[in-house]
Amino acid sequence: LDRQRDNLLKAKAIKPRATIKTVAEDAGVSVAAVSKVLRDAYGVSPELKARVQASMTKLRYRPLASARGMRGRTYTLGLVLSDIRNPFFSDILAGANSALERTQYQLLLGISASDTSLEDALIDAMIDRQMDGIIFIGPRLTKAEISAVAERIPTVIIAHYLPDAPDYDTVNDDDQHGAEIVVRHLAEQGFRNIAFFNLRMVDEDRLSVSTQREIGYRSTMTNLGLTRHIHVVSSEQTVRDIQTTARALLTSPRPPEAIFCWTDYYALEVLSVARELGLSVPDDVAIVGYDNTSFCELAQNALTSIDQSGQVLGLQAARLLVERIDGRTKPEHFVMAPRLVVRASSRRNPR
Amino acid sequence: LDRQRDNLLKAKAIKPRATIKTVAEDAGVSVAAVSKVLRDAYGVSPELKARVQASMTKLRYRPLASARGMRGRTYTLGLVLSDIRNPFFSDILAGANSALERTQYQLLLGISASDTSLEDALIDAMIDRQMDGIIFIGPRLTKAEISAVAERIPTVIIAHYLPDAPDYDTVNDDDQHGAEIVVRHLAEQGFRNIAFFNLRMVDEDRLSVSTQREIGYRSTMTNLGLTRHIHVVSSEQTVRDIQTTARALLTSPRPPEAIFCWTDYYALEVLSVARELGLSVPDDVAIVGYDNTSFCELAQNALTSIDQSGQVLGLQAARLLVERIDGRTKPEHFVMAPRLVVRASSRRNPR
DNA sequence: CTGAAAGCGCTTACAG
DNA sequence: CTGAAAGCGCTTACAG
Numbered sequence: 001l002d003r004q005r006d007n008l009l010k011a012k013a014i015k016p017r018a019t020i021k022t023v024a025e026d027a028g029v030s031v032a033a034v035s036k037v038l039r040d041a042y043g044v045s046p047e048l049k050a051r052v053q054a055s056m057t058k059l060r061y062r063p064l065a066s067a068r069g070m071r072g073r074t075y076t077l078g079l080v081l082s083d084i085r086n087p088f089f090s091d092i093l094a095g096a097n098s099a100l101e102r103t104q105y106q107l108l109l110g111i112s113a114s115d116t117s118l119e120d121a122l123i124d125a126m127i128d129r130q131m132d133g134i135i136f137i138g139p140r141l142t143k144a145e146i147s148a149v150a151e152r153i154p155t156v157i158i159a160h161y162l163p164d165a166p167d168y169d170t171v172n173d174d175d176q177h178g179a180e181i182v183v184r185h186l187a188e189q190g191f192r193n194i195a196f197f198n199l200r201m202v203d204e205d206r207l208s209v210s211t212q213r214e215i216g217y218r219s220t221m222t223n224l225g226l227t228r229h230i231h232v233v234s235s236e237q238t239v240r241d242i243q244t245t246a247r248a249l250l251t252s253p254r255p256p257e258a259i260f261c262w263t264d265y266y267a268l269e270v271l272s273v274a275r276e277l278g279l280s281v282p283d284d285v286a287i288v289g290y291d292n293t294s295f296c297e298l299a300q301n302a303l304t305s306i307d308q309s310g311q312v313l314g315l316q317a318a319r320l321l322v323e324r325i326d327g328r329t330k331p332e333h334f335v336m337a338p339r340l341v342v343r344a345s346s347r348r349n350p351r
Numbered sequence: 352l353d354r355q356r357d358n359l360l361k362a363k364a365i366k367p368r369a370t371i372k373t374v375a376e377d378a379g380v381s382v383a384a385v386s387k388v389l390r391d392a393y394g395v396s397p398e399l400k401a402r403v404q405a406s407m408t409k410l411r412y413r414p415l416a417s418a419r420g421m422r423g424r425t426y427t428l429g430l431v432l433s434d435i436r437n438p439f440f441s442d443i444l445a446g447a448n449s450a451l452e453r454t455q456y457q458l459l460l461g462i463s464a465s466d467t468s469l470e471d472a473l474i475d476a477m478i479d480r481q482m483d484g485i486i487f488i489g490p491r492l493t494k495a496e497i498s499a500v501a502e503r504i505p506t507v508i509i510a511h512y513l514p515d516a517p518d519y520d521t522v523n524d525d526d527q528h529g530a531e532i533v534v535r536h537l538a539e540q541g542f543r544n545i546a547f548f549n550l551r552m553v554d555e556d557r558l559s560v561s562t563q564r565e566i567g568y569r570s571t572m573t574n575l576g577l578t579r580h581i582h583v584v585s586s587e588q589t590v591r592d593i594q595t596t597a598r599a600l601l602t603s604p605r606p607p608e609a610i611f612c613w614t615d616y617y618a619l620e621v622l623s624v625a626r627e628l629g630l631s632v633p634d635d636v637a638i639v640g641y642d643n644t645s646f647c648e649l650a651q652n653a654l655t656s657i658d659q660s661g662q663v664l665g666l667q668a669a670r671l672l673v674e675r676i677d678g679r680t681k682p683e684h685f686v687m688a689p690r691l692v693v694r695a696s697s698r699r700n701p702r
Numbered sequence: 703c704t705g706a707a708a709g710c711g712c713t714t715a716c717a718g
Numbered sequence: 719c720t721g722a723a724a725g726c727g728c729t730t731a732c733a734g
Contacts, residue, residue: 019727030705035729045703065480066420067727070710074417076480078459084435084444093435093462106476108429109460111444125457129416129427239645272651294590300623370711381721386713394719418711421726704734711726718720 018059027055038063039072069130075104077321078131080122081111082140083237086265088291088310089137092158095314096135105132105322127153133321136160138209140201154324156317161207163333169320171334173308175209178338179216179260182288182306183224185340186258189348191286193229194221195249195256197266200234200241210262213290217260231256235266242266246273250285257285258346264289264296267303271345286346302344308336369410378406389414390423420481426455428672429482431473432462433491434588437616438644439661440488443509446665447486456483456673478504484672487511489560491552505675507668512558514684520671522685524659526560529689530567530611533639533657534575536691537609540699542637544580545572546600546607548617551585551592561613564641568611582607586617593617597624601636608636609697615640615647618654622696637697653695659687 020038024031029048036044037052044052055061065074079096081089096107110126112119119140126134133154139146147167149155155168162170179196186194196217199210214232221230235245246269249255261267267289271281279285289296292307316334323332371389375382380399387395388403395403406412416425430447432440447458461477463470470491477485484505490497498518500506506519513521530547537545547568550561565583572581586596597620600606612618618640622632630636640647643658667685674683 020729021727031727032705032707032729033703036704039729041729043703048703062475062479064727066417066425067710068729069417070421070712070727071729072710074480083441085438085441087436090434090436094464097462097464106461106473106480108480109462110457111448111460113445113448122457124413128413129425129457129459239649243649269649272649276650298590298594298620298623299627371713372711382711383713383721383723384719387720390713392713396719399719415711418726419713421711421728422713423726424713706733708730708732710729713726714724716724717722 017064018061020061020063023052023055023059023061026059027052073132073325074130075106076129076131077105077107077318078126078129078134079107079109080119080126080134080136080139081109082113082119082138084109084111086263086291087293087295088264091293091310092137092314092317095309095311095316096318097314098311099315099318100322103322105318107318123149132325135317135321140205142205143207154321156321156324158313158317159209161209161212163335165333166331169317169324169332169334171313171317171320171336172209173306173313173336173338175212175338176216176219178290178306178308179213180220181338181340182260182290182304183217183220185304185342186260186286186288186346187224187226189282189286189346191258192226193231193254193257194226195231195233195259197245197249197259197261197270198232198234199262199266200236213262237265239269242269243273246270247277250274250277250279255285258282258288259285260288262290264291264293264303264305267305267345268295268301271301271303282344282346282348286348288346292341296341296343304343304346305341307339307341312336368415369412371412371414374403374406374410374412377410378403424483424676425481426457427480427482428456428458428669429477429480429485430458430460431470431477431485431487431490432460433464433470433489435460435462437614437642438646439615439642442644442661443488443665443668446660446662446667447669448665449662450666450669451673454673456669458669474500483676486668486672491556493556494558505672507672507675509664509668510560512560512563514686516684517682520668520675520683520685522664522668522671522687523560524657524664524687524689526563526689527567527570529641529657529659530564531571532689532691533611533641533655534568534571536655536693537611537637537639537697538575538577540633540637540697542609542699543577544582544605544607545577545609545611546582546584548596548600548610548612548621549583549585550613550617551587564613588616590620593620594624597621598628601625601628601630606636609633609639610636611639613641615642615644615654615656618656618696619646619652622652622654633695633697633699637699639697643692647692647694655694655697656692658690658692663687 020031020034024034034052037049110122112122135156138159150168157170198214233245233249235241267287271287274285289303289305292305296303296305371382371385375385385403388400461473463473486507489510501519508521549565584596584600586592618638622638625632625636640654640656643656647654647656671683
């Protein structure tokens with residue numbers, strides 16, 4: 001290998017990458033001193049620091065994450081995602097990236113397809129690659145599984161209801177309250193027969209945001225005296241299944257006056273099916289989503305939704321994770337207030 | 352640190368991770384032998400191999416990527432993406448992941464926001480983390496910049512027209528031909544005044560897929576005797592700008608009979624704006640996209656598009672990258688045939 | 703404040 | 719076929 005590299009260097013005339021040793025020699029200091037400057041560690045004189053920094057710049061030195069990882073950190077954070085299609089994730093990602101912008105940390109995403117066993121494999125792969133920490137978005141792991149991960153690596157969970165998790169941080173909006181706001185809004189607009197369209201999960205998970213929203217829906221319906229109108233349908237997260245379920249709901253003998261969908265992604269499909277059936281929104285059926293993703297604003301959609309600022313959630317998650325890597329052990333549970341954004345899809349014309 | 356870890360181990364009773372040394376001791380062989388089994392390297396007897404594998408399983412041994420990276424490979428591949436919102440990327444990703452499923456390689460994504468300087472930073476971060484190779488999707492880098500990267504790390508480019516790149520592989524569909532198919536289809540349906548809606552780039556890049564599609568559009572229009580109808584508009588990749596441009600185009604004094612959009616993402620917005628303006632599709636204006644993403648199928652959209660199978664592109668890219676890491680130096684340029692999928696958005700009723 | 707030295711967990715040429 | 723040993727580029731206690 002060494003010889004191979006030497007040949008390559010000669011053949012292509014590539015300058016070998018500067019190492020900490022090169023920098024130390026250039027600056028006339030020890031390797032340990034360079035390492036301290038690199039980590040901004042305690043106990044280096046300003047003069048030495050300046051000299052080392054000059055050499056680093058001059059030699060375009062960049063530390064190798066693997067080598068750092070052998071003793072310390074890799075300065076790499078993992079983000080585990082199950083589906084990149086949901087536009088809400090894009091907001092979260094932007095927030096997390098912005099939080100890390102001026103740091104040495106780099107966020108890398110792993111996408112696990114729908115399979116749970118692949119999610120496990122991905123987590124292992126990230127631990128093997130010595131991520132300094134992991135962020136999960138809406139994980140399909142059980143509480144015990146999350147704790148097992150958190151025991152091995154600093155962990156932050158976005159969008160999963162775990163308000164008293166002791167070993168990791170969580171970042172959420174108040175999903176029960178968000179659902180309450182939606183139902184109250186629809187009731188105020190005069191809708192009574194309000195259905196909830198949920199995500200179907202293999203094992204029902206009380207802690208998932210979708211279930212939390214359903215809980216909020218049910219309790220608010222009850223509080224408003226609409227118990228007999230409670231109606232929950234669910235489908236898996238595929239375009240096909242969502243459409244089939246929406247069509248069945250809308251063509252049933254007594255279709256709902258309003259449909260509250262657990263996420264915009266579903267609501268946009270429902271909107272599409274409703275129009276396909278020749279229904280007018282919101283006159284024949286009102287539709288509300290959750291997440292206030294950018295597609296809600298399109299004039300064609302004009303979808304009422306709950307804003308929970310993915311940007312803020314992502315930013316908070318990245319911050320909390322870095323704090324935890326830096327040694328915090330007391331868990332923090334950030335909860336953001338949901339905010340209703342009313343658009344045409346649920347606004348009844350004044351009569 | 353070592354003491355800290357010891358304390359942690361005692362306190363939490365976490366078993367320390369098995370290392371190659373532990374495995375070697377357990378199997379009663381040398382560390383070098385274990386390493387060979389790990390890499391399936393030449394020169395180990397079946398007996399020794401079986402013994403080592405038994406110990407690895409028993410101890411749940413997983414090699415540490417950093418340590419491997421210090422001398423050899425990290426078995427990590429980087430995928431550089433500028434925008435996760437485009438649903439086409441999700442197909443590519445699924446394809447790449449499936450190609451790597453039974454290998455030791457793990458794909459990790461880096462998302463660079465719209466900024467080019469961030470793309471550079473991301474590439475550096477990936478090289479610092481010793482990715483064994485990088486895949487780019489539709490990079491905004493110049494040919495020289497790509498070559499500079501390919502000099503340092505095995506590289507495969509998806510969706511960028513570089514048919515004679517000497518130092519890296521490319522994976523594409525034939526974009527000029529795809530555009531030709533679209534224009535011929537529209538002409539056959541009786542449309543004459545066919546506009547092309549392109550991506551606006553800061554520096555026009557002849558090699559981008561969008562420009563390639565424009566080239567195909569222009570030449571086919573000319574070949575069909577429709578030169579005087581050639582009309583190209585462009586916008587940046589934001590919902591707002593796409594909408595504004597679409598609205599201007601559709602409300603102009605002499606609006607096009609058909610709009611061919613460089614990608615579905617744009618076409619879906621144009622569709623939305625057309626409906627908002629009360630136009631009927633395809634009677635008032637036909638709309639065609641590119642990529643045949645899952646949203647095209649929605650009944651509400653029924654968008655005609657070019658299928659170039661993101662799955663296949665992703666799979667090919669991952670395969671080519673692994674081959675290249677394994678030593679292939681002769682470049683391969685995979686080109687896939689585009690295929691038109693006609694839907695209601697461009698189908699004229701028979702008269 | 704500064705540096706010499708050990709060591710992280712692997713791979714690799716080399717010797718046997 | 720098998721193994722001892724050097725070494726990858728860092729960080730960290732420790733000594734000065």
